[in-house]
Amino acid sequence: xxxxxxxxxxxxxxxxxxxxxxxxxxxxxxxxxxxxxxxxxxxxxxxxxxxxxxxxxxxxxxxxxxxxxxxxxxxxxxxxxxxxxxxxxxxxxxxxxxxxxxxxxxxxxxxxxxxxxxxxxxxxxxxxxxxxxxxxxxxxxxxxxxxxxxxxxxxxxxxxxxxxxxxxxxxxxxxxxxxxxxxxxxxxxxxxx
Amino acid sequence: xxxxxxxxxxxxxxxxxxxxxxxxxxxxxxxxxxxxxxxxxxxxxxxxxxxxxxxxxxxxxxxxxxxxxxxxxxxxxxxxxxxxxxxxxxxxxxxxxxxxxxxxxxxxxxxxxxxxxxxxxxxxxxxxxxxxxxxxxxxxxxxxxxxxxxxxxxxxxxxxxxxxxxxxx
Numbered sequence: 379x380x381x382x383x384x385x386x387x388x389x390x391x392x393x394x395x396x397x398x399x400x401x402x403x404x405x406x407x408x409x410x411x412x413x414x415x416x417x418x419x420x421x422x423x424x425x426x427x428x429x430x431x432x433x434x435x436x437x438x439x440x441x442x443x444x445x446x447x448x449x450x451x452x453x454x455x456x457x458x459x460x461x462x463x464x465x466x467x468x469x470x471x472x473x474x475x476x477x478x479x480x481x482x483x484x485x486x487x488x489x490x491x492x493x494x495x496x497x498x499x500x501x502x503x504x505x506x507x508x509x510x511x512x513x514x515x516x517x518x519x520x521x522x523x524x525x526x527x528x529x530x531x532x533x534x535x536x537x538x539x540x541x542x543x544x545x546x547x548x549x550x551x552x553x554x555x556x557x558x559x560x561x562x563x564x565x566x567x568x569x570x571x
Numbered sequence: 572x573x574x575x576x577x578x579x580x581x582x583x584x585x586x587x588x589x590x591x592x593x594x595x596x597x598x599x600x601x602x603x604x605x606x607x608x609x610x611x612x613x614x615x616x617x618x619x620x621x622x623x624x625x626x627x628x629x630x631x632x633x634x635x636x637x638x639x640x641x642x643x644x645x646x647x648x649x650x651x652x653x654x655x656x657x658x659x660x661x662x663x664x665x666x667x668x669x670x671x672x673x674x675x676x677x678x679x680x681x682x683x684x685x686x687x688x689x690x691x692x693x694x695x696x697x698x699x700x701x702x703x704x705x706x707x708x709x710x711x712x713x714x715x716x717x718x719x720x721x722x723x724x725x726x727x728x729x730x731x732x733x734x735x736x737x738x739x740x
Contacts, residue, residue, distance in 0.1 A: 414645065414646060414647050415605065416607070416642065416643075416645065472643075473642065473643065474718060474721050474722065475606075475607050475608055475609075475642065475718045475719075475721075475722055476607070476722075477604070477605060477606050477607070477719075477722055477724070477725075478604070478605045479602070479603070479604050479605075480601075480602065480603040480604070480620075481601075481602050482599075482600070482601050482602075482603065482622075483600040484600070492722050492723050492724045492725075493722075493723070494718075494721050494722040494723065505721060507721075507722065507723035508723065509723055509724065526723065528723070536720065550721075550722075550723045550724070550725065551724075551725065553723055553724035554724065554726075555604070555724040555725075555726045555740070556602070556604075556726065556740040561724065562724075
């Protein structure tokens with residue numbers, strides 16, 4: 379329903395008041411998901427680290443959303459590969475950054491996290507990335523949880539000597555940050571060969 | 572009519588945070604994106620969104636905000652500081668399915684730019700934004716580029732010659 383010109387003007391004024399009210403809003407939470415995306419990513423990272431510590435493939439797969447488990451090509455092999463990277467089960471991790479995407483409609487929200495970490499385990503350093511949906515009330519309620527997860531030895535060089543992008547970085551760039559229904563291939567990154 | 576705006580005093584005073592977005596978007600449909608990174612022990616975020624500006628029509632914003640702590644200690648509330656010497660020049664062009672409907676490319680760097688078209692009311696899925704951030708600080712550009720290139724799903728394209736990051740969404 380379109381609002382009348384007068385109503386529109388009043389609503390516009392209301393918007394400006396709302397904009398101005400920003401200065402009056404204290405730090406804190408008004409919406410259900412207004413806490414820091416990094417904190418949410420760190421919580422998911424803690425769960426991943428716990429699964430690694432226990433070498434628990436069932437727990438690791440259980441972090442994935444029902445949609446991701448449904449769509450992943452071979453989650454069992456992926457989980458086995460992922461856990462094999464950390465033979466001792468011990469790891470420390472540090473966030474690189476967590477990007478986030480939101481789709482908000484009539485106060486409902488889908489939130490998608492794109493998280494990157496540097497992980498140290500058994501004397502080696504790795505890059506670990508994942509996509510996670512902490513909440514998904516707009517686009518796909520069956521897609522709450524991990525969607526994609528990958529790990530590879532850390533390097534600052536993303537390209538091989540022949541100029542081609544290394545497989546892990548091809549995987550990183552295969553996801554679409556603005557497609558919240560099908561951001562890319564679900565599951566766990568497994569290098570070929 | 573294509574409308575544009577820069578940040579006003581309210582933002583410089585109050586800063587910016589997701590609570591504001593939540594309130595503003597409660598009656599509409601919008602997509603928002605956050606790209607945080609760390610430079611010189613401070614946290615920065617490129618924050619953007621597109622959608623319906625209620626009865627103001629289709630619109631989009633891009634913002635560049637700061638917290639004076641490393642990312643590991645950053646909270647949900649970001650500071651808008653127009654005197655920050657590291658502010659990049661922000662531009663954006665908002666298009667519907669067929670053509671541009673609003674754009675803004677201010678001459679000077681500023682913390683926030685917004686543009687909207689009061690005569691257009693398209694579904695957010697039909698709106699496309701092309702935005703750029705041209706950095707004056709080469710080291711900050713490198714920090715942003717390095718961070719984004721390590722994050723899954725990175726949508727940014729980087730021109731190291733012009734120190735410009737471009738995104739289409």
